[in-house]
Amino acid sequence: MGQTVFEPWNDPEAKPLIQFKNVTKRFGDFTAIDNQTFDIYEREFFALLGPSGCGKTTMMRMLAGFEKPTEGTILLGGQDIAPIPPNKRAVNMMFQSYALFPHLTVWDNIAFGLRRDGKSKEEIAARVEEMLKLTRLTQFARRKPHQISGGQRQRVALARSLAKAPKLLLLDEPMGALDAKLRTATQFELMDIQEKTGTTFVIVTHDQEEAMTVASRVAVMDNGRIIQADTPARIYENPNSVYVADFIGEVTIITGRAYKSGAGYEIHYAEGTAPFYAESETGFGDGETCHLALRPEKVAISAERPEARRNAVQGEIIDIAYLGNLSTYHVKLPTGQMIKAQTANTRRLSRRDFTWEDRVWLSWSDTAAVLLRE
């Protein structure tokens, strides 16, 4: 195909657009951001993901200029932005509430920022029309915000924040007020617009699916720290901690002790049971406590013990969560440990192989699980 992969974070030559250097933000006694250092690159779609109160919004407000770091510096294109007020920054923000000016039409809302720059009438008109076209709002240009739908309002907010062609666009929970179906459509639209305009996007969200869909890299945050910042695939397949594994998607965590064995480790998780086996990038000392993170879709479920696999346990089905396309089985091992296994419902429900209280075998490959230290 000849398409180069976009991953400037792996290129030591690439210059980051934004650099956080030992940034700390305190509100009184509360530390919202705790000594964070990380880079965001040009044209990236960077997601800050975390539960409410984790500091992701503070991070964004510091970029917009509404908050100043207590310690450390934030560089935008190599320049310290702390002394630059929000109205002078080449950074625009799309607000969670959209913050559309209710007394202005869609057209005037989009033109608002351009007018502040003292551009000529023709320039403003041309840019507004361009933005209206980009967000498919041309026919609503003369309406007031209360005369259009929620999805259209969201696009007006996006068009308004993009109109000044900022170096960096901040999006605060941009899909929070949309219903599930519209949200999915909008996510793809957003990616499309990001690609067309080539603007660097930083999105704040608590919706992991949204972050995974749109972002080139996802930063999972907790208590004012970025726990892991990586591509969606690596966040999912190679979480660096139990917190990340647990936050993204469904997972079963089995705690045990690791013992080196061949290329991987044996994990002894309960007295009198055969240990599990997992290959791992992380090294463990003999007898060290470890956590085995197992994604449900990587666990196969069968009536007979599968021959080929080293990791196989028998258990009883306690619960079945039917999701339509998928079913998640909650299987209880004799030791009391619960393991989740997921299968695709390729056949009609009435012909389901397993039901409640069936005894089944669960199995997974040597590389399916991830071994975590903490």
Place this chain on the structure above:
Amino acid sequence: MGRLFLIALPFAWLLALFLVPFLIVLKISLSDIALAIPPYTPTLDLSEGWAGIKAFFAELDFENFVFLTTDDLYWKSYLSSLRIAALSTLLTLLVGYPIAYGMANAPDHWRPTLMMLVILPFWTSFLIRVYSWMGILSTEGYLNQILLWLGLITEPLTILNTPVAVYIGIVYTYLPFMILPIYSALERMDGSLLEAAEDLGCSRLSAFWLITVPLSKNGIIAGCFLVFIPVIGEFVIPSLLGGSRTLMIGKVLWEEFFNNRDWPVASAVAVILLLILIVPIVLFQMNEQKQREADQ
């Protein structure tokens, strides 16, 4: 049927408490002055039947309204009232807007207290409050004493019985009517709108003019009418604080009724005043209607 009754109720109320008294005043304004009780003629005498009613209507005329045009006291008073009302509305807005703005931006736990402070004066008699201004503004009053004591002036200022005292009294009395609608408009404003304006390149000041002021426009209009309309007919403040030189139609009305005992002319003054007031009242109602539509 039930709905008809529901509509009939407020209309009956308006009929009894507004339309009937107005018709009585209108009738008096078309009558002639008389040395009698009541001091005007004709009075309706139903004992003579149809002929009595006919005679009654035959005696009504527009003489008093014509009289109002002959003496320039009246139209000067109307004009002066309008001018005083307009200027004091502007002054009230200038004083009231910053107060409302401060209240809307005060910390949440302070707002009920501030609101209370604005409403509190209503719990005292209006007359007593205006009288106490006489004590403050008179030549020997507290204001002059303080200014003399501070050495800012050497001669006491004459404020009482001048138009300045009238403006002070009106602004003081009607301030809550200005503050409350503006405050309610400002309080509903989403704070992120100002952040968005700033993010798009506005300074704090231009964000105020481009966002805050337009969004509180309906509150400003409502407040201005709530001050302007009653001030036109204001009587107590000009007569207590304004002295003889302040011309206001409310005062003229009072003098016609109680000093001259000329009820028909007084009624004619009142009818014209009402006609003048209809314009701002209708505009006020239109503004309220627009506001309600915008809220939906």
